[in-house]
Structures are given as C-alpha cells and as structure tokens.
Amino acid sequence: MNNSNGFRMTEIGLLPEDWEVKKLNQLFEIQQGKALSPKHRRGISPYPFLRTSNVYWGRIDLTNLDYMDFSTEEVDKMALRTDDLLICEGGDIGRTAMWSGQIKKCCYQNHLHRLRPLRKNEAFPKFFMYWMQASMLLLGLYVGAGNKTTIPNLSRARLGEFQLPLPFFSEQQKIASVLSAVQEAKEKTENVIKALKEFKKSMMKHLFTYGPVPYPPSSPLNKGGIEGGVPLKETEIGMIPEHWEVSMLGKYCKVLTGGTPKTKVKEYWLPAEIPWMKSGEIQGSVITKIDTYISKKGLENSNARLLPKNTVVIALAGRGKTRGTTAILKTECACNQSVACMISNEQLHYYYLHYYLSFIYVYIRNLTGDKDRSGLNLQIIQRIPLILPPLTEQHQIAESLSAIDKKIEAENTKKNSLEALFKTLLSLLMTGKIRVKDLDI
DSSP states (O other): OBOTTSEEEETTEEEETTOEEEEGGGTEEEEEOBOOOTGGGSSSOEEEEEOGGGEETTEEOOSSOEEEEOOHHHHHHHOOOTTOEEEESSSSTTOEEEOOOOSSSOEEBTTEEEEEESSTTTOOHHHHHHHHHHHHHTSOTTTTOSBOSSSOBOOHHHHHTOEEEEOOHHHHHHHHHHHHHHHHHHHHHHHHHHHHHHHHHHHHHHHHHHOSOSSOTTSTTSGGGOGGGSOEEEOSSOEEETTSEEEEHHHHEEEEEOOOOOTTOGGGTSSOOEEEEOGGGOOSSEEOOOSOEEOHHHHHTSSOOOBOTTOEEEESSOTTTTTTOEEEESSOBEEOTTEEEEEEOTTSOHHHHHHHHHHTHHHHHHTSOSOTTOOOOHHHHHTSEEEEOOHHHHHHHHHHHHHHHHHHHHHHHHHHHHHHHHHHHHHHHHTTSSOOTTSOO
C-alpha cells in the first residue's frame, strides 16, 4: 500500500517507496561455526575463535579469546574476513557485530551465524549491522524469531527468512556513515572517561601518600631526595607525610544508621514525603536524587532519621562492589539500616573524608572478608584508621579530586547525549524518516 507522503506499507512497516524489501538469504550467505567439544580443545592446530560472549551490539570484544582446533579445510571455510557480520544464534538472540580484521585467521563457534554479501554493491554489511540493532531493540520486529526449545535459539532457516529493507547501496553507505560517526564520538568519550578515572586513581595514590605537593619523588624539583618533598612515616594504611595525624574515624565524625518503616503499614509509605535511601543508591561521588520515599509518619515510627546535606554515606552491605562504596549526600533524606552515615566535625572536611574512604575501599572490604554477604557495621566503621592532614591540606586534596570528578561528570553527560542521539538517529534513519541520500558524506 502506497502513502501520499512517499512511503508504502511493507512486511516490516512503513518504508520509503524507493526502498526494496528482500529476505536475508537473498542478500547474504549464512554460515554457522564449529561446535565445541573436549576433543577439539586438545588438538595440535589451535586457532582463536569467537563465542557469543565476544559479540556485542555493534562491537567485538576480544578481551577473553578462546582457542580450538580447526582443520585446514575448516579454517578456509570459517576464518573471518573484514566486514563479515556475526549474529548470535543463542543467548541475546540476534545481537550483531561486524568483524574488522582485528587478528588473522580468527574463526567462530556454532552459536554464531556468519553473514557475507552474495553480490558486490548490493548489501552494505555495516548498514545491516545497524538494521539488526534497530529492528531488535527499537522497532519490535522479529519478535519470537527464536526456535521454541528449552534454550531459545535462532536457526539458520529462520534467520534467512528475515525481511530486510534495501535502500540503494549508496544510501546504505551514507546511513552507516552517519551512525558510525556518532558511535565513534561516543567511544572516544568513553576512552576519555576511562583515562580520567585512571588519572584519578594515580592522583589519589599520590595525594594520600605525599600530600598536595606539586611534584613526584622522581622530579628534579624534589630537593634533598626526600620522597614527595616531605618526610614520610609508615602507617597501617601505608606511607604518609610525617606531620599528618593518624586517628580513628569515630573520633572526628558522628556515625549512625537508619531503619525501615513497617512495610505492611500503608501510611508509613504514603504520602511519599521524605526521600529514603538504600545501599544500592550509593553510586558516584554525590547523591542528588533518591528513588524511594516514605511518609512523615514512617520517619517518626521507625529507626529512619533525616540526614543533613553533606553527610558522607557508606554501604554496609550489598552484593558485588556495593559494600564499602561511599558518596556525599547533596539532598536531605532518610536511609535504611544497610547504610552508615558519617557527619563530620569542623576538623574533618566531608569531601576529604569521602575521597579518603574511596581510596581505602579495598582495605574497608577486607575488614570483614571479601565475601558478598560479609557485612560492615557501625563499630567497624568507627574504628577505621583515619589519616588526617591539616584542614588546609584536606581542602587542597578534595579540590584536586573534585576537579577531576567534575570533568568525568561532564564527559558522562556528553556520552549520555551521544547515546540518546544515536538511538534517535538509528530509529529515524533505518525507517527512512530522515533521508541522507543526497548529502555529500
């Protein structure tokens, strides 16, 4: 059915009138990889191969690369070529990426389909990589495409029947170029964030060992060969400047926790009046928004208490990396019993406290053993060794690390904007609502 706006209804929705629709097996050769077996893992001709765990949307991850025996004939048949598409047969069904020739003679296992164009200048692989992402994640196409087995899988036959849009080859290239440009900008931003986080780690190591001095031990500005320009002393946490104090956390801040109102009492939760934090919400350096609320009655009739801004919080429990994670409250809120709250006195800067506890994160987790269910408690928190520089140096340390955090936050905002832009363009370009065929790309 044609549309007066230049679109027509197809099996995969409204598309521009000048786009064709073809089955995948009319455009691509489909080849599955080799099945894993103990026998093939102990031979004499091992080659690297990809699993579904190496294939993500739009990218290949070679961090964990496995090896398996492939005969000469199998290598000729299954060695990947630049621009081959790989589609997951199992797991996250349909997840697609393109091989860029990162390593030589890399093969793939049988839970991946390899797609290669049947003819030149008809199907541009990168365009169809993005099409699979749009169709599976945004457009709701191919729902239920997996075979109905105990473990759902996408068979070669079903994959071959997928209907695909087919713009002119030059337009496919231009659409892929636009999306690639946004994706590359996002990846560059992610690399900047990664570098900033590494820089922050090295700065923390320097600042909590030598203090806020402007040069490292190896610098020619380091007079007299003194490390960091200041004499050091050994402590339980490590080397620190001699003039810094070593004490306990509980001496310089009030340490308390919260509670949970009875869940069966509706009026303790409604109306939603007071933000109420759980340990899982302790992420990043600052907390400005809380997802869960309790009522004033809930606060009054439980161990929950209202915490002031600039309270430093630490997760007492939680799976994964949560336990021992710290942040600073930038809004008044209450909390439950899985969070310890530290309200520092005038001798301890709250930002310095947060960064210091972040620096000794591993030490804190090891106080109870690094097991998922090993919980911290208020007594343990109060007895944590506190390295205490003069207040002016605390401010300098906090300002240095806060400046890096602000840069990381700005880059994260940029990354989130690029992700939103990519998602919007992916939907509009892949359905022809935005055309780039006449652009000089």
